[in-house]
Amino acid sequence: MTHKLPTLPYQMEELAPLMSQETLEFHYGKHLQTYIDNLNKLIPGTPYETLSLEDIICKADGAIFNNAAQTWNHTFFFQTLTSHSDVIPQKLDALLTSNFGSAEAFKEQFTKAALGLFGSGWVWLAADKEGKLFILPESNAGNPLTKGYTPLLVIDIWEHAYYIDYRNRRAAYIEAFWKLVNWEKVAERII
Structure with a gap:
């Protein structure tokens, strides 16, 4: 099987100025x-x-x-990105609230994990087989699928993801990320 570059669900200029x-x-x-x-x-x-x-x-x-x-x-x-980030769907909001206290508390915990991941990697929102949501920081190419979890949301913490726009300001990149999340897409991924 030959793997191919996937098509983006938006034009490359659409995410600017948050992602150029x-x-x-x-x-x-x-x-x-x-x-x-x-x-x-x-x-x-x-x-x-x-x-x-x-x-x-x-x-x-x-x-x-x-x-x-x-x-x-x-x-x-x-x-997972979009130029017109939307409101978190009720079903997802309820799950985030039941697992983290609120959607805002989830964002705070996820941001903390993304800021705290040393070096390169990914921070995931994932679900286990029972549907419990959790935050999973993974180094390098780490992926929740290897542990039997369902990925729902991810942020790329490799420097190449943000260095052109934000240089070494990872926190500014993470803040911008929240304005680009396609919450409908995240909700579709729930088991």
Whole structure:
């Protein structure tokens, strides 16, 4: 199976000024494309050649895992963004409230985890098999699928995600992220 660059659900200039077209040209157009290209070079002749990204992530390790997970993680991240962030749907708001105290408390805890993640990685909102929501910081290419969890929301904490627009101001990037979240998409992912 040949993996391809996914189509964005918005135009590259639509997220500006919170996320510039230049950031998307590099982050989506170059970084993500490189992970996809690397994965396509690594899997021919292996047991992963015909597997979905999800199956590769759950079964592979090393370079194949890293490139598959980074492809999946980035795709998930980009599909979670929107130029017209909306109100949190009632069903999701109720779940965030029951798991974290309120949607605002969830955002505070998630922001704290994103600020506290040392180095590069991802911070996820995930659900376990019983539907309990939790925040999962993961280094490097970490992904909740490897633990049997359902990913609902993610922020990319690799510096390439924000350095063009925010330089070393990770907190400003995280603040902007909250204005770009497609809450309808997050709610659709609930089990």
